[in-house]
Amino acid sequence: MTWSAPLCGSSYKNNSWKQIFSPWKQRDIEILLKSFSVSLCFSGETARNNMGNSSGRGRQASARIRLFQAILLAIVSIISYGALVLPEIVLPTAVPLQPGDVSPSDFQATKSLQYISEVRTEDARRAAENAIALVYAPPDPSIARGQIERLRATLQYIALVRNDENSTPEQKVSDIAALSDVQLKDETIARILELPAGRWDAIQQEALSVLEQVMRPTIRDQELEDIQRTIPSLVSLALNEEQAAIVAELVTAFVVPNSVYSEELTEAAKQAARESVEPIIQEYKAGEIIVLRGQIISAADFEALQQFGLIEETSPWQEYVGAGALVVMVAGFVNLYFSRRRLPFLFEARSLILVALIFILFIVSARLIIPNRTVLPYAFPLAALGLLIATLFGVESGIVFSIALAILAPYNLPNALDLTPYYLLSSLTGVLVLGNARRVWTFFRAGMATAGAGIAMLIAFRFPFVQMDVIAILQLAGAAIFSGLAASSIALLLQYFLAQTLGLTTALQLIEISRPDFPLLQFFLRNAPGTYQHSLQVANLAEQAAEAIGADALLTRVGALFHDVGKALNPMFFVENQAQDQVNTHEDLAPVEAARAIISHVHDGVMLARKHRLPRRIDDFILEHHGTMLTRYQYNQAVKAAGDDASLVDKERFRYPGPSPRSRETALLMLADGSEARARAERPEDEEAIRNIVRSTIEVAEKQGQLDHTQLTLRDLSIITDVFVSILRGTHHPRISYPKESPATQDVSIGPNTNRR
Known part of the structure; x- marks a missing residue:
């Protein structure tokens, strides 16, 4: 439940649900929002105390996770800063040299380049000037x-x-x-x-x-x-x-000279000679030697080294300060963005650590591999970071971290102005094309889109400004294609490995385990067909509601398919699996034993999920779909057996272990499960009866505090009600009774008319 749009239980305990929410119009919802914008209402002093304790614990947990986020961001920032400056120390791209120094190593052109050589042009102009003889005035x-x-x-x-x-x-x-x-x-x-x-x-x-x-x-x-x-x-x-x-x-x-030297005419002739010399274009091919180790660096060599950024012209401290400023800016951007977007992975320490490790892996690898290379920077699969994070934690997260990495990776490189848009646009294109990645084919398509965007960026930012031959063009285009396909392949393999190893949930996993031929579903169908059919109906309800309110519909559907899978171990304890003429198993059990047998399906479901290596997120649906509610029928039986003295019955022995739902998806499952079960039991005859069932189910869950930590709003509940009613109305619509067969109609064919004209 959100604090800005609370539901009220105790304040309206004398009113019916229909009075509060009917007819579920926006005007009514707005009135409720304005009336109850401070806190949630709970029936009874105990509920308020529990809420206070829960809120206190929630605030403490929230403070701890925020502190953990800040520490982790600081660690990643420090490591990223080290990755930016370490190559300049270990593998410097620029060294302090001057003309006349001895070259400490072989220097090669890092890329194909043409430039106007000021040194060679000035030498040619000086030679032309010196070739001019002194100019004398005519004889006097x-x-x-x-x-x-x-x-x-x-x-x-x-x-x-x-x-x-x-x-x-x-x-x-x-x-x-x-x-x-x-x-x-x-x-x-x-x-x-x-x-x-x-x-x-x-x-x-x-x-x-x-x-x-x-x-x-x-x-x-x-x-x-x-x-x-x-x-x-x-x-x-x-x-x-x-x-x-x-x-x-x-x-x-x-006899004396009659023609004297003219300084003015001589200077004019020299200037004309200088101006007649065209600028000299110096050209280097990628990989061409500029100066060999041990050679004296000439002025022209020094100029070439400057053009390729191989000469350190500034203090290294300036680069260190610049790198620090860039890291702080990017960290601030990430922090500012995610502080306004409460994405689920931000509150899971394991997910945060994983994201940090993935980012560190890519930034360190990029900074060690990319510098001092010509073609390799364009082949480096930098887009794999965004694709991987998008697969594991959503497209939005993939976009943010793609932007951060694309800005940091090419920092202070000679061709950074080419690489930054190349990395940025190719990564973002790949992430957007990948989307939720529900098919393996989508990864290949995202890789091709990444490659296409990279080639487009090369055409836009490199080809117009750098003279390149056909071979160089083909090399860079091939590098872009390799980068895109390698990025998608790496993302596909890593997401599978991480999902299997760490129990993360991905769309591909959910699609795979929701196939009807998945072994656990086959086991479920064979052992508990009634419960299986119930789970299918609940999955349909929950999925459609999730789509309507913007929750994760795929996760909700798959979680709903497995939420009652534990019943497959003891199917006869559950009425939907019993034959009509079969004696109810619970009639021979004490209420406590019957409750224990029913509650055990939660533990059994988790055990089966672990055995079949389902994603850990599915465990939440199994554990939370009943929350901390009571097995009401068995509890009432126990109270009745105690002479209607509830004080003699330990209520906790009839309570599901929980926890209560902690996400919108598991809350949807709880509401869909309860609504479908009640509709199946009560067999409503019209839409109003179905609506009352759904509202009653939601009201009970709310009054018991089961929705307190789900962030569901009044608007969400209104939408959920409409969706549930629409689907259940189609499932439980009245049917026409077919007449019994009479002797006159027994031989009537219901197949196609085979008479020929």
Whole structure:
């Protein structure tokens, strides 16, 4: 029963069930919900005390399980954090290196990759820049004119000195030697002074002509000496050697560069050369060696290692902090989600431990296998976790843990942005396709769906951004197919192993044991056919009601099939297995002995269930379908035998051991069992009588506190009543009495008409 929508027993003990719940409309239910939103009502002070004690114990148990959940979540988080950072310590994907270091190991490309190599591109641009020669400005004519004028002025000065009659020869030599623009040799000066006037005039004309001829082309600094050496060859052959030497010496002194270096033009040429170099694309195939062990790491090698994430560029503490933040975020998500979803496995310590161990197994395996691999990450069957948990504990749980694992597993890997959506979407698709997994074929279908989703994610997140050849594409597609099929196979095998070993309940198990040819059902049918037919009717009732209120219909049906299987060991103690003319076995027994014989079918049922290795969840249906009720008929017989003095009868000797139902499914079985048995005994003739039987059965169970821990709401009980009435009405509908055969009708054929026309 839920606390927000309680049923009331003691407060309405003078009212009929019909007055309280008829006509079961939403308005009436809302009034009840508003009127009784604080606590459940129980008849009698004892019931209230028992409820207080039960609530106290329930709160203590709830606090213990919450503490256990918190401790387990912390343990899983710590181990997950270790799984995230341990590979970086044991098998680091990145190491601290610098260009010029000696490679400590062989480094291979972790995937096929193309990238623009900044190092190689810069080397090519620098080479193109260095190939550009210095750029000079065009020849400047003013420089040539200036030098010619200076030479003319020098020649005129020498002529004046030659013609100075007042100067001595020594004085003339000294004056010519003092020229600043030209430093003539002493022998050259002596020859100049000895030349006749006509020869000197010819030398002057030739010197000016040769200088003009020399200064007309481009002359650069580095070319000056070469040009000066060519001057003697330019002097006219009309002059003798001495005169030609004088001309060459004079002209050489005035030859200067007429084209100067231009820094601006040179830089512009170099920039144009740099820009003409196209970016260099560096390509590596998956598995290709980047640098061998013992080699000096070049700048290009270092760049490649950076591109593949093989160089540790940050402090490891940053990665450790990041891993911790991610684990805390995922743990918070899981805790926040399940705190708002009260799923059954969350309150079973064994189930919680199993989920934790499965998650730890997958996260540790993934973190040890996936790093430093190229194709293997896409073949790793990560989706098996979600498929397995969905099979054992429901689709909702499978989805949550699939999300958590898909986020954690590829953390800090070079291709994490590819792997995260790949793992996430493929796992979720597989879980949703698997569903409740009632057929083995469903696992294969889920595996193919997982593979298909993985291939779709590769197409969406990898192919558009990474250049890949046909072989690489086929490798990844094959890896995705292998991952999907391996995940479904692993989930199928593990769920079978865990279910058999730990007694867990799966849909496949329930389907298998509910087959009519299952040995225990065959034993049940042969030994107690009446009880078997009763169980089939109860299973139909409970299953339909479970569907209507959103409970586990398959579990409810299978539990109902086996709830009375213990009666097969002593079938004659139960009236449905006795022939009409047979003496009731209980007439020869004392009420206590008769009650013991009836109650024993619960213990016998559990024994048979264990013998035939039924899931432990079926034990709950066997133990709880009578709760802690009394065998009312035998108890009344004992009270009657005691002179109607109930104080002389030990009520506990007539009580079923229980416990009372602890789930909606077992509560449905209790109500269906009681309703079907009473309907079979009372044979109601109309729908109203059937409805009264169902309501009375529910009211009795509620008043005795049998529904206190089932989380059934008033709305659920209303739906259950309608479902039970609908099915029982079809089972116990009135029939037309067939007339007895008369001599006139005995020979009438009821087969098909065989007359021919």
